[in-house]
Amino acid sequence: DAKTTQPPSMDCAEGRAANLPCNHSTISGNEYVYWYRQIHSQGPQYIIHGLKNNETNEMASLIITEDRKSSTLILPHATLRDTAVYYCIVQTGANNLFFGTGTRLTVIP
Amino acid sequence: EAGVAQSPRYKIIEKRQSVAFWCNPISGHATLYWYQQILGQGPKLLIQFQNNGVVDDSQLPKDRFSAERLKGVDSTLKIQPAKLEDSAVYLCASSLGLVGTGELFFGEGSRLTVL
Numbered sequence: 196d197a198k199t200t201q202p203p204s205m206d207c208a209e210g211r212a213a214n215l216p217c218n219h220s221t222i223s224g225n226e227y228v229y230w231y232r233q234i235h236s237q238g239p240q241y242i243i244h245g246l247k248n249n250e251t252n253e254m255a256s257l258i259i260t261e262d263r264k265s266s267t268l269i270l271p272h273a274t275l276r277d278t279a280v281y282y283c284i285v286q287t288g289a290n291n292l293f294f295g296t297g298t299r300l301t302v303i304p
Numbered sequence: 305e306a307g308v309a310q311s312p313r314y315k316i317i318e319k320r321q322s323v324a325f326w327c328n329p330i331s332g333h334a335t336l337y338w339y340q341q342i343l344g345q346g347p348k349l350l351i352q353f354q355n356n357g358v359v360d361d362s363q364l365p366k367d368r369f370s371a372e373r374l375k376g377v378d379s380t381l382k383i384q385p386a387k388l389e390d391s392a393v394y395l396c397a398s399s400l401g402l403v404g405t406g407e408l409f410f411g412e413g414s415r416l417t418v419l
Contacts, residue, residue, distance in 0.1 A: 231408075236412075238308070238395050238411050238412050239395070239397075239408075239410050240410070241407035244407070282346055294346030294348070295346050296344075296345060296346050
């Protein structure tokens with residue numbers, strides 16, 4: 196099973212870009228990288244996913260390295276509401292998402 | 305669009321008692337998941353349904369946990385008898401298809417405390 200490594204915690208100043216790194220060196224060629232976040236006492240919320248190319252949506256950008264062994268989630272202008280645990284997930288097997296322990300992002304006023 | 309509904313939000317029971325959680329997925333979503341999230345950890349998949357069939361239940365402790373999805377819509381997760389280590393948030397999620405074809409939508413969870 197492909198696993199991910201994330202820093203346990205990060206701080207970011209409000210209004211600045213938050214760059215959350217993730218290592219997934221054992222990822223297979225057909226496995227997607229997903230990012231979810233979980234705000235306190237809520238269920239996880241989907242942010243973005245990608246396979247090889249960089250992706251952008253209204254919430255964030257996902258930058259995947261050419262060798263696909265790592266990726267970075269970018270929140271372009273962090274707000275206090277972005278304070279949450281961010282999970283970098285690699286699809287394992289046909290159907291499962293292995294969440295890991297994630298990165299706790301704290302946005303500081 | 306209504307989200308994934310779960311009930312109850314909170315439940316406190318004593319060990320060896322039984323408990324059941326209910327989930328109503330987003331309308332039209334074929335795939336339904338039950339996750340267990342212990343405090344300080346990420347969610348762990350317990351069971352996955354595709355319509356009313358089980359796709360993956362390899363992490364479900366079958367001696368005490370059971371789940372069903374009759375008619376391919378609502379689902380219930382039951383624990384009998386409960387142990388102290390079952391204290392966790394039980395999250396239900398649904399998706400249109402299998403992983404890799406789209407996002408999972410999660411409910412707010414059911415928090416279980418076993419005393």
